[in-house]
Amino acid sequence: MGFDQLVPAPDLAAKGKSPFPGETAEYRKARQALLREEIEFRRQMTRLVELRRSLPDGPVIEKDYxxxxxxxxxxxxxxxxxxxxxxxxxxxxxxxxxxxxxxxxxxxxxxxxxxxxxxxxxxxxxxxxxxxxxxxxxxxxxxxxxxxxxxxxxxxxxxxxxxxxxxxxxxxxxxxxxxxxxxxxxxxxxSEITMEMADPGQDPRDAPDIASLWSILDLTPEGRGTDWYPKLSY
The missing domain is CATH 3.40.30.10 (Glutaredoxin)
Structure with a gap:
């Protein structure tokens, strides 16, 4: 199915519901808007993967590393x-x-x-x-x-x-x-994303981010933080 044949993201997002009772109308409205963006982001990632897989032949590695x-x-x-x-x-x-x-x-x-x-x-x-x-x-x-x-x-x-x-x-x-x-x-x-391609206040990173550490922290209220970095031991 082509992307132009997909069900619109707002229609899919309208099917979302919380597993817990007691949410406010404000929360549901904001969560549904976020769900719409999550669906669009998922589709954009799929497009990106397809573009990557359809790259023409890259350069031959001539050197004998x-x-x-x-x-x-x-x-x-x-x-x-x-x-x-x-x-x-x-x-x-x-x-x-x-x-x-x-x-x-x-x-x-x-x-x-x-x-x-x-x-x-x-x-x-x-x-x-x-x-x-x-x-x-x-x-x-x-x-x-x-x-x-x-x-x-x-x-x-x-x-x-x-x-x-x-x-x-x-x-x-x-x-x-x-x-x-x-x-x-x-x-x-x-990867060709370098330091000069980083957005303000962020480390340079690929899209999608390949580090599960950051992907999980991105799901939290605190996020990645700006004063923390992983260590070899704690």
Missing amino acids: RFKDANGNEVGLVELFGDKQTLVTYFWMYGPERARPCPMCTNWLGAVNGNAADIKQRVALKILGRSPVERQLAFAQERGWRDLDFVQTVGDGYARDLGLINADGSENPALGVFKRDGETVRLFWA
Whole structure:
């Protein structure tokens, strides 16, 4: 069904009702207006997903980037696919100069770990880092992550080409999706939202937001807050 054939959002929103008695007319009016926006937002997300999936072929990855897997074997990008046609990668901020990983990367990976076994039924999923793979695995064991596959980038060519190492040596995270055609690897999609694209008072983030932490806090009266950030321990 095309979007022009969908039932108008206000008509669907009119079907909403609270599971609890005692709501005021003011609450119902505001909640119905919000429900209308939620339905429109859901449809916009669906449009966005369809636009992403219909992207034309991305650039061929010509460079022979090298990686070291959990077994200590040096492999190329195409070998990270395994038996899958699509590879999802996340470059996390845990370079050799860091005493501990980035707290936000850690938070995100903790949530992804809970879904990794399911995700890997559909696509390959690799977590890339500049620290030795043994160091990454040690931290994963500390956190109880059992379903994430960590890979070390050999040298800094990959990170530098993607703009993930800043002039001061600090790092940026990156989510990237690749697809393969035989031995040819192409970029399918990579996040391009950068700091200068952030709206006032907000961190730059993808749309939709891929961090379940923020998605859940967005459901609350307090929201994300402006003076709080996740930590490695509490």
